[in-house]
Amino acid sequence: MYGEALSMASHCRFHDTLVRRNGEGMPSIQPLLNQDIIGTLEAFADTIVPGAKRNAEDRAVAGVVQGPGAVAAGALELLQTPATGLSDSLEEFADALNGHARLYAAAEPADADSAVPPFVALSYTERTRLVTVLTAPGHPERDLWVSLALFSNMAFDTGAHLHTADAIAAGHPGLAALGFAPPSDDGQWRFPDFSYGRPLARLHPDTTPSGSLA
Amino acid sequence: MNATEQTDVLIVGSGFGGAITAYHLAAGGAKVTVLERGPWLESNDFEHDFLLGSSYTRIFDFTVGDGMSLLGGNCVGGGSVVYFAAMPRAPRFVFDRTGSIGRRMWPAAISRDTLDPWYDVVSEALPVTTQSWDDVSYAGGLFAAACDHAGRTANPVPTAVDNSKCTNCNWMMAGCRFDAKRSLLLNYLPAARAHGAEVRPLHEVQKLTRTDDGGYRVHYNTIDDTDYRLANGSGVIEAKIVILAAGAGATPVILQRSAADLGGMPHAVGRYFSGNGERLNNAVINEERARDLLGLDRGDDIAYLANQIGKGPVVASWDNLDGTLPEHSRFSLEQLYFPPGFGTILAQVPDAQGPSWFGAEKTEMVRRWRSWLTIFTMVEDDNEGVFGPPPPTGNAVRISQQMLGRGPISYRPTANTLRGWDESDAVVKDILERDGLARVTPWTNDVVGAYTVHPLASCRIGDDPHTSALDDRHELRGHPGIFVTDGSAVPGALTVNPALTISALAERAIPGIVQAARERGVDVSYGAPTPDGGTAGRAGVRPQLPLLTRK
Numbered sequence: 001m002y003g004e005a006l007s008m009a010s011h012c013r014f015h016d017t018l019v020r021r022n023g024e025g026m027p028s029i030q031p032l033l034n035q036d037i038i039g040t041l042e043a044f045a046d047t048i049v050p051g052a053k054r055n056a057e058d059r060a061v062a063g064v065v066q067g068p069g070a071v072a073a074g075a076l077e078l079l080q081t082p083a084t085g086l087s088d089s090l091e092e093f094a095d096a097l098n099g100h101a102r103l104y105a106a107a108e109p110a111d112a113d114s115a116v117p118p119f120v121a122l123s124y125t126e127r128t129r130l131v132t133v134l135t136a137p138g139h140p141e142r143d144l145w146v147s148l149a150l151f152s153n154m155a156f157d158t159g160a161h162l163h164t165a166d167a168i169a170a171g172h173p174g175l176a177a178l179g180f181a182p183p184s185d186d187g188q189w190r191f192p193d194f195s196y197g198r199p200l201a202r203l204h205p206d207t208t209p210s211g212s213l214a
Numbered sequence: 215m216n217a218t219e220q221t222d223v224l225i226v227g228s229g230f231g232g233a234i235t236a237y238h239l240a241a242g243g244a245k246v247t248v249l250e251r252g253p254w255l256e257s258n259d260f261e262h263d264f265l266l267g268s269s270y271t272r273i274f275d276f277t278v279g280d281g282m283s284l285l286g287g288n289c290v291g292g293g294s295v296v297y298f299a300a301m302p303r304a305p306r307f308v309f310d311r312t313g314s315i316g317r318r319m320w321p322a323a324i325s326r327d328t329l330d331p332w333y334d335v336v337s338e339a340l341p342v343t344t345q346s347w348d349d350v351s352y353a354g355g356l357f358a359a360a361c362d363h364a365g366r367t368a369n370p371v372p373t374a375v376d377n378s379k380c381t382n383c384n385w386m387m388a389g390c391r392f393d394a395k396r397s398l399l400l401n402y403l404p405a406a407r408a409h410g411a412e413v414r415p416l417h418e419v420q421k422l423t424r425t426d427d428g429g430y431r432v433h434y435n436t437i438d439d440t441d442y443r444l445a446n447g448s449g450v451i452e453a454k455i456v457i458l459a460a461g462a463g464a465t466p467v468i469l470q471r472s473a474a475d476l477g478g479m480p481h482a483v484g485r486y487f488s489g490n491g492e493r494l495n496n497a498v499i500n501e502e503r504a505r506d507l508l509g510l511d512r513g514d515d516i517a518y519l520a521n522q523i524g525k526g527p528v529v530a531s532w533d534n535l536d537g538t539l540p541e542h543s544r545f546s547l548e549q550l551y552f553p554p555g556f557g558t559i560l561a562q563v564p565d566a567q568g569p570s571w572f573g574a575e576k577t578e579m580v581r582r583w584r585s586w587l588t589i590f591t592m593v594e595d596d597n598e599g600v601f602g603p604p605p606p607t608g609n610a611v612r613i614s615q616q617m618l619g620r621g622p623i624s625y626r627p628t629a630n631t632l633r634g635w636d637e638s639d640a641v642v643k644d645i646l647e648r649d650g651l652a653r654v655t656p657w658t659n660d661v662v663g664a665y666t667v668h669p670l671a672s673c674r675i676g677d678d679p680h681t682s683a684l685d686d687r688h689e690l691r692g693h694p695g696i697f698v699t700d701g702s703a704v705p706g707a708l709t710v711n712p713a714l715t716i717s718a719l720a721e722r723a724i725p726g727i728v729q730a731a732r733e734r735g736v737d738v739s740y741g742a743p744t745p746d747g748g749t750a751g752r753a754g755v756r757p758q759l760p761l762l763t764r765k
Contacts, residue, residue: 047572048572049580050573050577069577081266082615084266084614084615085615128568131569146661147618149572149661150618153559154264157554157580158264159264160265161265162264163265164265177577178554178558178580179519179584183262188262188381188391189381190382191383191384191524192381193513194351194382194523195348195350195351195352196512197348198347200350200355200358200508201362201366201369201531202362204532210303210333210342211302211342211343211344211345211369211370211372212302212372213302213305213306213532214306
């Protein structure tokens with residue numbers, strides 16, 4: 001099955017590239033990403049936090065839910081931020097993901113679709129299965145795919161490529177979906193109303209004046 | 215001519231173990247140099263901002279290991295700057311734990327009774343204060359009410375927070391810009407500097423070597439202030455005494471890397487690591503049930519919807535901290551807040567049809583984030599963690615410019631630890647799912663392994679040389695003049711937040727360190743008051759000084 005094929009597939013070159021770059025602390029050089037790379041990474045981010053298609057022709061976003069997901073929240077902008085440490089490896093990420101998608105498609109044939117990269121050609125269910133395998137305990141590339149998932153998630157849940165106050169003012173869809181409250185006028189958060197203000201449980205009988213147990 | 219820089223006492227790290235020792239030794243007259251690998255931020259630098267590169271990522275490290283991920287401070291002030299300032303004392307039974315070695319793992323000299331005077335000293339210094347129900351956030355109140363509904367007790371947790379300054383912003387992990395959190399930047403560190411201690415940020419110690427006269431050379435790299443993957447220089451300082459307080463995720467790594475020059479390390483260096491048995495559960499509260507069952511009302515007919523509001527953990531339930539229960543069945547439960555990102559990715563969908571931690575069902579759950587309640591569990595784990603070979607520099611291969619790295623620790627929870635987690639998960643579920651109040655799931659351990667915000671025990675004190683790296687006065691076995699005073703010295707999981715215990719142990723270690731320094735010709739004395747001059751705790755610790763300064 002695909003899992004077995006995957007465990008035999010070697011992507012050491014990709015892994016080594018990422019570790020070597022980071023280990024040596026190479027200055028980040030922003031590669032120009034072509035549409036296939038962008039589409040592949042968008043499809044990955046959309047697998048982590050799915051959203052609605054941006055238009056009728058949208059292939060990268062599977063459109064399995066209503067409302068915006070990681071792509072609309074800025075996943076590609078975040079991934080291209082040098083601070084992530086991933087930004088100069090995105091082409092390798094996309095290539096590797098498409099390599100896995102080719103293996104997956106070969107193991108579990110679906111309708112051939114060469115108009116888009118192999119990962120984008122997968123259905124949402126297939127993408128989900130593949131990402132589940134790639135991020136599972138024991139997978140040799142797990143760190144890499146977990147990292148990509150982590151930042152895809154952060155794009156939605158925190159908008160980490162933006163100042164948070166600006167993101168909220170601009171209606172960042174992830175922070176809006178969470179219901180993250182806006183800051184005060186000075187950009188700081190304060191909650192003057194924060195407490196029910198009454199005892200809500202009995203204290204442990206061994207509580208001492210220090211507040212700890214005896 | 216010897217051009218190498220000299221100091222009396224070189225301290226690695228500026229968190230609790232470093233700042234407390236720096237203060238006392240500087241106040242006692244020693245020349246003290248503190249090397250901190252992280253940056254130096256002050257109150258106005260702490261930002262309410264998730265943007266990568268803001269204070270949140272500058273001062274915080276997330277080190278992913280094999281089966282265990284460590285979260286901790288990376289800045290002047292260390293963990294005290296990023297922590298949630300919950301400061302309970304360890305329960306009495308903790309000091310009698312036998313853990314994985316089948317006999318008492320704490321030194322015979324330390325019990326709750328002998329540590330209480332040192333707890334008092336730290337509590338006076340920071341200070342640590344009790345909280346009233348008026349200080350308790352909605353999330354803490356909800357947890358307390360749920361505990362009460364389940365027939366349990368719940369306590370406001372003692373904290374090092376000045377509630378008169380607290381805005382309940384819940385940005386504690388990014389540093390407190392309101393000076394409400396009583397971090398070390400407000401007490402021990404400025405007091406140490408007032409006595410001449412020098413604190414150097416962005417200095418990452420790599421290893422120690424020996425000098426001809428029995429002292430130590432401390433080798434460091436200087437680190438770029440934005441991209442921590444880059445070193446922009448290096449240097450050496452010679453010291454008569456070295457205190458390692460780099461944190462339980464880094465101290466053993468420095469010693470492992472030093473072994474080739476210093477000679478063999480005690481077996482326990484880099485072993486017996488404990489994640490403090492930590493575990494998180496996530497509840498999604500049914501707002502209607504919270505109102506009807508628990509009678510909670512914020513006004514405007516809102517029962518809760520307050521995940522974002524508060525100040526970390528404010529209420530704990532301690533009914534399972536019962537010394538008559540068997541080891542690994544004792545644990546505390548604490549309401550907690552983690553910001554989105556860390557606080558959302560590992561949360562799992564109850565009864566997920568597809569993947570539990572990502573995908574459509576997860577996104578739907580995230581849309582109810584305001585109704586989330588996070589419960590933090592601290593069980594007794596089995597000291598399973600082991601550090602592999604050190605990375606080329608530091609304690610991790612950094613992936614991102616800041617925060618995210620890959621570390622050498624591996625951790626495979628034993629049946630004991632798993633039992634503790636299972637039993638505590640069941641209690642959390644019982645409390646919060648009772649009568650339909652919420653749906654509860656533990657965070658997944660399948661993405662980054664288990665996780666801890668309180669790494670401990672990787673270079674621990676004890677009486678047995680085979681299972682402890684340090685003697686009961688925190689001196690490294692076989693390497694006189696090297697002391698360890700951070701969380702790595704704590705023998706095992708504490709079932710509560712460990713910062714007060716780490717601090718009390720650091721205070722307790724100082725008389726012995728002062729004596730060792732004097733024996734090496736340093737003109738230093740012991741007996742400084744608290745950083746702001748308090749002396750109430752002195753009388754309590756005085757009877758222990760002869761033991762701690764024995765020859």
